[in-house]
Amino acid sequence: MRDRITESFARQGLMVTLGATLDHIGDGIVRVVADVRPETAQQHGVGHAGLTFALADSAAGYAALTILSEGAEVVTSEFRISLLAPARGRLLAEGRVVRPGRRLVAVAADVWGGDDRGGRVHVATALGTMVPVGAG
Amino acid sequence: MRDRITESFARQGLMVTLGATLDHIGDGIVRVVADVRPETAQQHGVGHAGLTFALADSAAGYAALTILSEGAEVVTSEFRISLLAPARGRLLAEGRVVRPGRRLVAVAADVWGGDDRGGRVHVATALGTMVPVGAG
Amino acid sequence: MRDRITESFARQGLMVTLGATLDHIGDGIVRVVADVRPETAQQHGVGHAGLTFALADSAAGYAALTILSEGAEVVTSEFRISLLAPARGRLLAEGRVVRPGRRLVAVAADVWGGDDRGGRVHVATALGTMVPVGAG
């Protein structure tokens, strides 16, 4: 399962472009990390909402994949994100399975970033729906 | 207003990274376009949900900016996107103001892509909330 | 199809409790109406968000049902509503199919109400996902 997810992640062009890497793969939970860089920021140097969303969506999608059978893939059906604080420093996105299902997998995600004093900030929280789509 | 948005957009590192450009700036409506490329795709070459989201969010944010006074900025408070079809070819994201407000601007966005036969496909539809944040 | 929806609606206890009635049944579109009453209001006499949501959700669910085969039922998988203005007077909720699907039906809904001068107000806009669940 770990290999399958690692290989799939490596093939996601956008994750490579965003400088994202897999931080943790567990049963129903996946963490993705990426540093906010000028090329992934908005006009004031803070991480773009699109960066935060992409990390949260990928972490949640792979979290769903951890509970599906070999060869399965998932696509995001819908995703709702609340942006709670500016995204700065190293972003950690954690995706979790909220409710597994054969046709739908309800997922949640949270993203944390850093502040000026080395602390952690809750950057975003999200809910979504992933749909298994048979063999990849 | 057009210059302000064009300059702001040009400073959004992520939009440059995603190869996105402004297609239209109107009163309460902005369109952004970008081609799906390997570096913005998921593992099967289709546009990543993060790409579709980023284009929709930026188009909606700038649509909100068109109705605000000089010097204002907006940040995304929350954004909910439904992914309706695979994102292929040239993506066109249209952001619209649904309801202007002093403290909150309700926005909507739709994203269209191409299909194999040169037709248009409704790739995503979204609703969100933008928050004006005073001077940039 | 019309009879099936009319009978199903009549069996929805909450719709009866809220004083809601079917206003229009079309192909992929259903409208539901209800007056804001003290028993469906919040503490200031304005329609409760729960009333607006229930009308939008039911209209969208029945809109999805109009495109499904005989004997099918739908359940709401997720629903996201933006409340744009206070809900007053007679509320009209329109549900529409955004994208039909065998496993998921993407829906949208809007709710309009009245103002003090006999005009119409856009009270809410929503997106959701309905899931067909075989025979009722």
Next chain:
Amino acid sequence: MRDRITESFARQGLMVTLGATLDHIGDGIVRVVADVRPETAQQHGVGHAGLTFALADSAAGYAALTILSEGAEVVTSEFRISLLAPARGRLLAEGRVVRPGRRLVAVAADVWGGDDRGGRVHVATALGTMVPVGAG
């Protein structure tokens, strides 16, 4: 604070109509309970999504109120709910403040119900945005 919320809740016509009562009022957290009844069910006797939403929305709104100053009120700006399982028996909705703010309060809510064997079922999870609106 407790009195203010208890009085406000008692004036919410819809909560009375739905048979909802306040179960717990804490700092940034409020719980509301209600039994699924025929008059709040959908066509198959299961709690209507509108019931689940209304309980979650009210619990989250009052959770936000617990952290605001005397005389403040909140209105729901947007609310996104994922329905995870059929709503049966006694429903318990818990609303929590995710991030307090002067202009916006990010909230979350979960709803649990009962099953046939006396167990608890996670019926719904939700995220929303509440807006403080000055004096009531």
